Amino acid sequence: MKLAVLTGGGDAPGLNAVIRGVVRQATSDGNEVIGFRDGWKGVMDDDWMPLDVQGCRGLLTRGGTILGTTRINPFMTEDGRDRCRATFEANGVDALIAIGGEGTLSCTQEMYKLGFPVLGVPKTIDNDIGLTEMTFGFATAVDIATEAIGRLHTTAESHDRVMVVEVMGRHVGHIATWAGMAGGATRTLIPEKPFDINEVCQALTDRHTRKFASIVVVAEGAKPVPGTFDVPDDTFDEFGHVKLGGIGELVASEITKQTGFETRTTVLGYVQRGGEPSAFDRVLATWFGVEAARAANDKDFGSMVAYQCGDMTRVRIADAVEDLKFVSESLYDVASTFFATPDTESEDR
Numbered sequence: 613m614k615l616a617v618l619t620g621g622g623d624a625p626g627l628n629a630v631i632r633g634v635v636r637q638a639t640s641d642g643n644e645v646i647g648f649r650d651g652w653k654g655v656m657d658d659d660w661m662p663l664d665v666q667g668c669r670g671l672l673t674r675g676g677t678i679l680g681t682t683r684i685n686p687f688m689t690e691d692g693r694d695r696c697r698a699t700f701e702a703n704g705v706d707a708l709i710a711i712g713g714e715g716t717l718s719c720t721q722e723m724y725k726l727g728f729p730v731l732g733v734p735k736t737i738d739n740d741i742g743l744t745e746m747t748f749g750f751a752t753a754v755d756i757a758t759e760a761i762g763r764l765h766t767t768a769e770s771h772d773r774v775m776v777v778e779v780m781g782r783h784v785g786h787i788a789t790w791a792g793m794a795g796g797a798t799r800t801l802i803p804e805k806p807f808d809i810n811e812v813c814q815a816l817t818d819r820h821t822r823k824f825a826s827i828v829v830v831a832e833g834a835k836p837v838p839g840t841f842d843v844p845d846d847t848f849d850e851f852g853h854v855k856l857g858g859i860g861e862l863v864a865s866e867i868t869k870q871t872g873f874e875t876r877t878t879v880l881g882y883v884q885r886g887g888e889p890s891a892f893d894r895v896l897a898t899w900f901g902v903e904a905a906r907a908a909n910d911k912d913f914g915s916m917v918a919y920q921c922g923d924m925t926r927v928r929i930a931d932a933v934e935d936l937k938f939v940s941e942s943l944y945d946v947a948s949t950f951f952a953t954p955d956t957e958s959e960d961r
């Protein structure tokens with residue numbers, strides 16, 4: 613059979629390792645593989661490249677995606693779906709594996725409902741896709757953010773400053789929670805738990821009577837408790853995604869205003885998405901790729917590969933995209949055991 617693969621949405625370390633996994637397994641099943649360029653756009657434009665084992669040399673460790681990626685999808689134009697159908701027919705594509713986050717997977721599910729032979733692989737550094745305990749890219753982003761927090765500790769201590777670190781996480785705080793815990797953050801603010809800036813400032817003030825320096829990790833989508841702190845209204849990009857980036861600076865200036873402590877902001881941004889995948893992500897991405905090629909060979913259309921209980925399984929894309937996966941109460945509860953709160957002791961690391 614002829615398999616196609618595409619990468620959609622924001623990039624994540626491990627995309628190339630998934631492609632390599634797909635190609636290796638598909639080839640050993642006697643299947644041919646092509647890669648559509650720039651996500652679903654490549655399907656609409658009949659823009660693709662052949663993929664074989666030789667061509668995948670070096671991909672295990674390479675960041676980004678050799679196929680390119682966009683958020684353009686067939687539902688954005690009147691003729692998008694017909695163009696995809698024509699591409700499938702013209703090239704004899706028997707199955708398409710879409711590697712992407714919530715947007716790409718939701719689109720893939722809609723295409724499945726229209727009869728397209730499609731499957732999904734969950735990707736996002738945010739780790740917010742349902743029914744899989746991990747998406748690839750997340751572990752790498754956590755490693756990068758944790759290393760940054762470690763470096764910020766020493767400069768914060770030297771200057772007796774508060775360091776605010778803004779990390780990615782549009783709707784969920786997985787990166788913030790994990791990196792905050794791994795790095796020994798003083799406080800971690802995440803979208804799932806609206807924060808009270810007055811209480812945060814009081815906690816920092818109390819803590820600084822005993823200790824130097826604090827690290828406040830802020831997920832880019834963190835929101836204050838309504839009525840406690842004025843933040844600008846959300847703005848949206850052309851794909852309807854909320855435009856973020858800026859909450860760290862707002863939190864930092866309020867901390868300076870309320871506590872008088874010198875406060876600096878570091879926005880980690882796209883550094884979290886670039887470069888080589890970690891060892892864990894190389895393994896997870898490869899595992900996803902191999903299982904996705906097997907699922908395509910089984911004609912298990914409408915399915916998404918998923919990592920559950922330390923093993924690989926398949927779920928329905930429709931079920932996976934039904935709800936975002938939020939930070940669990942139990943993990944945040946453990947993380948918050950180490951937070952500075954007014955009048956309590958807190959330890960960094």
Ligand code: F6P
Pocket residue numbers: 622623713736737738780781782832856885
């Ligand atoms: O979905 C992953 C993510 O990294 C989010 O945390 C972030 O808000 C978004 O992508 C930004 O991506 P872009 O600027 O490419 O739209």
